[in-house]
Amino acid sequence: AQSVTQPDIHITVSEGASLELRCNYSYGATPYLFWYVQSPGQGLQLLLKYFSGDTLVQGIKGFEAEFKRSQSSFNLRKPSVHWSDAAEYFCAGTAGKSTFGDGTTLTVKP
Amino acid sequence: NAGVTQTPKFRVLKTGQSMTLLCAQDMNHEYMYWYRQDPGMGLRLIHYSVGEGTTAKGEVPDGYNVSRLKKQNFLLGLESAAPSQTSVYFCASSYTVYNEQFFGPGTRLTVL
Numbered sequence: 717a718q719s720v721t722q723p724d725i726h727i728t729v730s731e732g733a734s735l736e737l738r739c740n741y742s743y744g745a746t747p748y749l750f751w752y753v754q755s756p757g758q759g760l761q762l763l764l765k766y767f768s769g770d771t772l773v774q775g776i777k778g779f780e781a782e783f784k785r786s787q788s789s790f791n792l793r794k795p796s797v798h799w800s801d802a803a804e805y806f807c808a809g810t811a812g813k814s815t816f817g818d819g820t821t822l823t824v825k826p
Numbered sequence: 827n828a829g830v831t832q833t834p835k836f837r838v839l840k841t842g843q844s845m846t847l848l849c850a851q852d853m854n855h856e857y858m859y860w861y862r863q864d865p866g867m868g869l870r871l872i873h874y875s876v877g878e879g880t881t882a883k884g885e886v887p888d889g890y891n892v893s894r895l896k897k898q899n900f901l902l903g904l905e906s907a908a909p910s911q912t913s914v915y916f917c918a919s920s921y922t923v924y925n926e927q928f929f930g931p932g933t934r935l936t937v938l
Contacts, residue, residue, distance in 0.1 A: 748924050759830075759916055759929035760869075767924075806869070810923055814859075818868035 718743050720809045722817035729797050730825045737792040737820050739781075739807035747809040749790045751781055754804045754819075763805075766790060777801070799824045828852055832917050832930035839907045839937045847902040847933050849917030857920045858900040859884075859927065860892060862913040869916070875900055876923075907937045 721740045729735050741747055748767050752760040764775025771783040781792045790807060802824045807817040833848045849858065860872040871884030875894040889911060891903045900919075904911060914934050918927040 750926055752929075757932075759931050760918075760927075761929070762926045765926055808927075812923060814871075814923060814927065816869045818866075 718815055720807050720815050720817040722807055722820050724820045726821045728823040731799050732796050735794045735797045737805050739790045741788050741809050743811045745811050747811040750808045751792050752806045797824055830919055830928050830930035832933050836934050843907050844905050847915055849900045850898055851919040855919035855921055859918045860902045861916045864913050909937045912937045
């Protein structure tokens with residue numbers, strides 16, 4: 717079955733520290749992959765997407781993600797976290813049917 | 827360009843009452859979706875549409891009906907609301923199933 721898994725329900729990092737949020741996918745073919753962010757009380761906003769080509773993709777707000785076929789992963793990274801990055805993050809994929817991970821809540825310590 | 831809008835933003839219903847949630851998009855997207863979001867359960871797809879006049883069931887369709895009479899609008903109906911339908915409802919749209927989804931701001935529904 718097609719699926720996207722986010723192993724971490726909740727992550728806490730200090731402001732200024734680096735961040736990596738994990739996403740694993742299970743698809744028969746290479747899926748199109750996305751990362752979304754949801755701030756409290758709001759809808760989801762696209763951070764970045766991977767369709768094909770360069771495996772390192774840049775997104776908005778200083779985020780990047782790397783597609784690793786050998787590990788079936790599409791992890792989200794940011795070199796230095798800001799307090800405003802505190803939110804819930806969703807990984808999603810599609811190979812004809814869209815699926816979302818359960819989300820990872822990011823808390824940023826001052 | 828408003829993107830995806832949802833009406834209303836908040837609603838409180840009594841058990842057994844009915845209501846319709848309206849979603850509108852101005853991006854000429856073919857695909858539209860209705861999700862519900864509950865604490866600890868991520869996003870669950872209720873119904874979706876691949877074009878005007880079409881609808882299809884998602885992961886949790888029971889208790890809901892939808893209609894897509896116009897390409898820009900996707901309506902979600904609750905015929906007889908139940909407390910289990912207390913949730914935050916999100917509408918989204920996309921060009922195709924392979925493109926990113928654009929989300930509305932959500933409707934917070936409470937069923938007493």
